[in-house]
Amino acid sequence: MKTENKEILLRMENIEKTFPGVRALDDVSLTVRAGTVHALMGENGAGKSTLMKCLFGVYGKDSGKIYLEGREVSFRNSKDALENGVAMVHQELNQALKRSVMDNMWLGRFPKISRFLPLTSEKKMYDSTKKLFDYLGIAIDPETIMGTLSVSRRQMVEIAKAVSYDSKIIVFDEPTSSLTDKETEQLFRIIAMLRDRGCGIIYISHKMEEILKISDEITIMRDGKHVKTVSAKEITMDEIIRLMVGRELTNRYPSKSHEIGREWLHVENLSSQYANLRDVSFTARKGEIVGVAGLDGSGRTELLENIFGISARRNGTITLDGREVKNKNPRESIKNGFALLTEERRATGIFGILDIRENTVISSLGRYMAGPFLSKKRMTEHTKWSIDAMRIKTPSQETKIRTLSGGNQQKVILGRWLLTEPDILLLDEPTRGIDVGAKYEIYQLILELAAKGKTVIMVSSEMPELLGVCDRIIVMSGGRKAGEVDAKTTTQEEIMSLATKYA
Ligand SMILES: Nc1ncnc2c1ncn2[C@@H]1O[C@H](COP(=O)(O)OP(=O)(O)OP(=O)(O)O)[C@@H](O)[C@H]1O
Ligand SMILES: [Mg+2]
Missing domain, CATH: 3.40.50.300 (P-loop containing nucleotide triphosphate hydrolases)
Incomplete structure (x- = not known):
């Protein structure tokens, strides 16, 4: 069956979202059909994650409408979204590292032994987690402590968790950025299985080859706006890049x-x-x-x-x-x-409560001493250099780093290490x-x-x-x-x- 003929599962209409100093979403619409993979593409800060967070109830949208299977919905929070058939694998992992894998799988919905005995059943948790992992081909013992797993394994647990809700719509926000090649293939198998079951998959990634390989339709966003939605078969990599960047990249x-x-x-x-x-x-x-x-x-x-x-x-x-x-x-x-930019910089390199300038200069504070004081002027100059050189998308240097898009956070950390010269x-x-x-x-x-x-x-x-x-x-x-x-x-x-x- 042709993609256009498939049943519409999700329709987001004219979504608007503004943060202080940033128009993150400007009249964006998106249609996702049952049994298809819909890729969302765009430069860092284009608004991909924000659009998905508006769907998932993490952010309230300023205006616009969302329809799930024809019914208007507006989720108040992620629990609400999950209970109504929308699951999401977030760009940043947020797990209880000291607890077991199965605790993490069941957090917020622990199975009870019976209605009259409201205790959590360890055995039920173990069994169902094991069953799901076996089904998905994930070789992790449910009793392992989360924090002892590598980031890529932890990501696989997150993916299994999203699948476990038996949702109609599953959003993957850059799921492969920390997966190994083997795990990526495994994820693609899982996605194909979900698609064949009739789910609508929304897939965000900066890896071009991946997108062309697994998606049916592609929506391209730029600066918070919808640019184009096309069938993946009818577009080339160069064309996607041109639409994303807004200029020819020779x-x-x-x-x-x-x-x-x-x-x-x-x-x-x-x-x-x-x-x-x-x-x-x-x-x-x-x-x-x-x-x-x-x-x-x-x-x-x-x-x-x-x-x-x-x-x-x-x-x-x-x-x-x-x-x-x-x-x-x-x-x-x-x-x-020596300086080292680590692979897991989002987990280990970011001081979320600090602003961009502080995050930029923090490893070379010695260079900014003017007598006993820090020279704000020099710190500002260097941060400006970093923002300009990498085109970091931010309203100001005083913006808290955690409000930047994932990719822009990465750039700030790279700038920090470049500045240590x-x-x-x-x-x-x-x-x-x-x-x-x-x-x-x-x-x-x-x-x-x-x-x-x-x-x-x-x-x-x-x-x-x-x-x-x-x-x-x-x-x-x-x-x-x-x-x-x-x-x-x-x-x-x-x-x-x-x-x-x-x-
Ligand atoms: N909580 C927030 N507070 C303020 N601004 C925000 C917040 N979340 C996102 N933004 C801003 O909204 C814009 C869109 O960000 P978003 O995270 O949606 O980008 P993205 O397309 O997912 O980019 P990336 O590819 O880097 O992940 C950015 O300019 C970002 O700084
Ligand atoms: Mg993002």
Whole structure:
């Protein structure tokens, strides 16, 4: 059956939403049909999450109407939405980390043993969680403490939870930004199953390939407005990008012109105490951008964290400009001229109650001292640089960071580390969650740093990004270095075959 003929499940009409200083949604309408996947696309801050939060009852809309199966609805909160057949996997995880997986699954709706004995039945919780996980193919023990799971596993629990409500509409807001490739495939299988059951799926992502692979229809938003809704079969990637960005984006990678200098960083036989990092050695030059490729779990993140002193080192030495540095902990590493942008910056890098300027300067406060005081002028100048360079979408520097869109929060944290002017910049997935237009700007900043003689070491799971930005690429496999390739002459195939060497 053609998509247009399928029954309309959800209709959002003329939705408006304004926050102080921001018109987040300006007359946006959206129609989702039963048994289809509807992708929502747009730059960071375009209003995707806000539209979904208005549906889900997290935000009250200023005006507009929402119809679910023809009936007008207006959910007061997420509980209300869930009880009426709308579930959502949020962009940011919000879980009780000290409690078990099954507690998290059942939070707010604990099963009772009987109507007359209002106690929570552990057994019921366990059994039903186990049954659902088995059905979805998720291998997690329901009794595991949430906080001991990796972020990607926690995300899978969140997905299972959304599915467990047996909803008609399920919203996925950037579900794959922290999933491994395998888990992503698993999610796509789950989504296909839900679609075949007649659910309407709303899917938000910045990963183009994903969108074209799984969606039936695509709605593109820009600056809080609806731009276009098209059938996924009738549109190309370039066309989507043009509609999202509002201009032609001819190159996805800036041209390189930086000069590579003398040997600067030397890492020798690095092994971790507890994790699987074994005998990794490499060198990096001044002004060089070194990529780190590998499959999930190959030790890429581990390598950066070990260099930075986050995880315990069993043996190995790090030499910077001929002088050994210990980097026993992050503080010492920062003093030695290293900076690390972590993969999970939303969980670990953001000070939600502080504003954008405070979040920007917080790691280099020393630079802003004027006598015993902090120089507001200098802090303001630097924050302005960061906002302009990455086109961070915010009403002002005094805006609380937690009110920014997910992608814009990421940019603020990246700006923070760029401002520390490190000699060695370690970047873990620097463009995750960032829209295509802004990615280009971030690549440009990375290249500028290299041109200034800084060394950049960058982990990425996007191969084209490594090939487009780096000078040289180290390939990790099973915790070891499987090889090293020249980004100019290598191919994706060569990198892939190295990546599976010890896997
Ligand atoms: N609680 C809030 N208070 C103030 N402004 C907000 C709030 N939530 C969102 N905004 C603003 O609304 C606009 C749209 O944000 P939204 O989170 O919907 O973007 P998005 O399309 O989901 O972007 P991303 O791809 O980065 O996640 C942004 O300018 C954002 O700063
Ligand atoms: Mg969002």
